[in-house]
Amino acid sequence: MNKQQILSYLKEKGIDKVKFAFADIDGVLRGKVIHHKKFADGLESGYGFCDVVFGWDSSDVCNENIKLTGWHTGYPDQLCRIDLSTFRTIPWQDDIPFFLADFSKADGNDLPACPRSLLKRIAKECESMGFHPEFAQEFEWFNFRETPQSLQEKSFTNLESLTPGMFGYSILRTSENGDFYYDLFDLLMKFNVPVEGLHAETGPGVYEAAILHDHVLEAADRAVLLKTAVKEIAYKHGIMASFMAKWNEKLPGCGGHVHQSLWNKDNSENLFYDANDANKMSETHKQYLAGQLYCLPHILPMYAPTINSYKRLVEGAWAPTTITWAVENRTTAFRVINTSPAYTRLETRIPGSDTNPYLAMAAALASGLYGIKNKLSLNIPATSGNGYHDDKNGKISANLFDAANIMKESKVAKELFGDDFVEHFVQTRLWECKQFAKSVTDWELKRYFEII
Template structure:
């Protein structure tokens, strides 16, 4: 619906409040309720949203490591926030309360460089200038626990009770056992404008996987961000805690957040990754795109693996890649090429974990692929056939600190995303590493307490 129809609908709504939200650098949805009158006024003039959401970490601890965009040195002023009317939804589990996403601006005419959604829109504009329409989707794996926030706190987040027992992927029985929850996930997400392509149990106790239907890339990122929060909120109503940590335990595989991607023409009529006359149906555009992603991957890895925990997933034999590899329908590779269908030809980025900020991960996918097209990079990396873990070269950085330092000093990263974003983002990742490094872990206590 157009702007006037939407405003009319809001005015006539039974709801006196509107929920609005932004996504912070960690991919966490931050928001508030606004009175309907205030919201309608904000559509014309924008409104202020406290800049602290880019000045603290996911635990609301203020950064003290020379973050420039905001902080005590700025007085945590307001940033200009702009409602994106195209994101309108109603929340079915909250009596259809109206909901919108907002973007940040540094000034009325300038996007905020560190705003994840604004960064993605910037990369999309580059793609459109090159006559491409990026079509993306994301799939998530996550753990479900029969817990509440209170019970988890009482247990210090130790030994949570899994929703189901055993290693039972694609289980009809386990889904039937919790049919009310799974029915709500599928149906309520659809009503919320986050339609699923598929939903099933994954191997591991209480593990579920969902694939979101593909769309234009900005809508795909919106859906992915809203999916994670919506799943958690729906789970609450069933006495369940949903966790999107990349690696819950060393004894089980990690949780992926794989991104499927393709480029179409501006009319969305032709998939430009497919060429029936080319070898393996891979068009020249697809090969350039793939080569760009392979080259840039180690330079921008924190955008795909943003937490300390992310790197516990990227290990041999755990259904996650460890190196710069690609292969046809090969799930041991970083980039899985699926090029057999005219409409379905795509690249699956398998480095991405479930703990990512979808806007940043998709921006990184698209920008690195476009880098390959712009520079007409040759796909020199040979296809991996068989076990990708056997490839012992081009190993990716193995922890957040090393990955962040590589990105911080990367000329390519700064070319793709700009100096201001790279500086801010890598400093937030350094902060995360230093916060972790200052803690004494359970592993250390068990290993050293008595014996050392």
């Protein structure tokens, strides 16, 4: 609906409040509920929002490393703008109208820290090259019979999983909590986050949801909304959902794989498919994949943004550790799927469920376009067999500190995303490392408290 249609809708329904939110650098949704008059008044000029939301971390601790904002700027308001095309209602909150916003400006001078604005810019570049970017993200997450209060009381230990045992793809396990399970599918659909498939994954209380594919911006919007929506729906059932990449060293991690393909402008032909190629891959597909392989070391923190991300990227844990690709191989960093012309695509398997979808998709699309623009050859052979043992093209950085410092110095990253974004984003990742470095962990207490 356009502006006038939305305002008429609010008036006809007697709606007096509207909810909106935007994603911060970590992919956390920050927002407000506002009066319908404030909503109408701000549609042209925007809405002031304290830019501390881009100056603190996911725990609301002010980041002292960044230039964008801080005590030195006085934490002023920045104008965010609601995207009317994102209109939907929240079915588990009395159908309150909801919108996504970002910090885009008409003159193109976007706030460098705004993830959605960055993805919009990359998508626009893709379209200017004659492509339609079709994307989707899938998520795995653990569910617990806990509350925010019980987590604090237990100090995040001895948590009760929703169900015991591994039970991957089990029909039985999901029926045990059928009200929650079907609420997820049905309410997400009503929220315009259509789920292609929902099932139990291996691990106690683990679910996996694949979202229906769409244009990259809509795909990222849906992915961001799914994570918060799942948590809110879980709350209503006395359940907590966690999208940590790896919450327990003895259990599998949680993936957030990104699926993608490029189509012609009217979205009628998949430009990744070539029936005459041995792997059914067009030259465009090969160049796109070559770009992702080449750029991966330069932009890894956009796929693996937290300290915890790298606990998932270990051998034998259904997550990649090497810079590799193959057709239908889940041990490699990039998996080519070529089952049919309509569904031929590339799966980027590095991202975990802890990723910011806007940044993960921006990284995938920008690096793929880099390969096309530079006509890169796919000179890395497809891996045969176990990708964990195929390290001839290099390994994925083992920790956030190393990955962030590589990105900090990378000319490739700055070419893809601009100096301002890279500087800000890298500093937020190094801040994360700094906060972790000063923390005393349970592992240290158990190892050193008595014996040393």
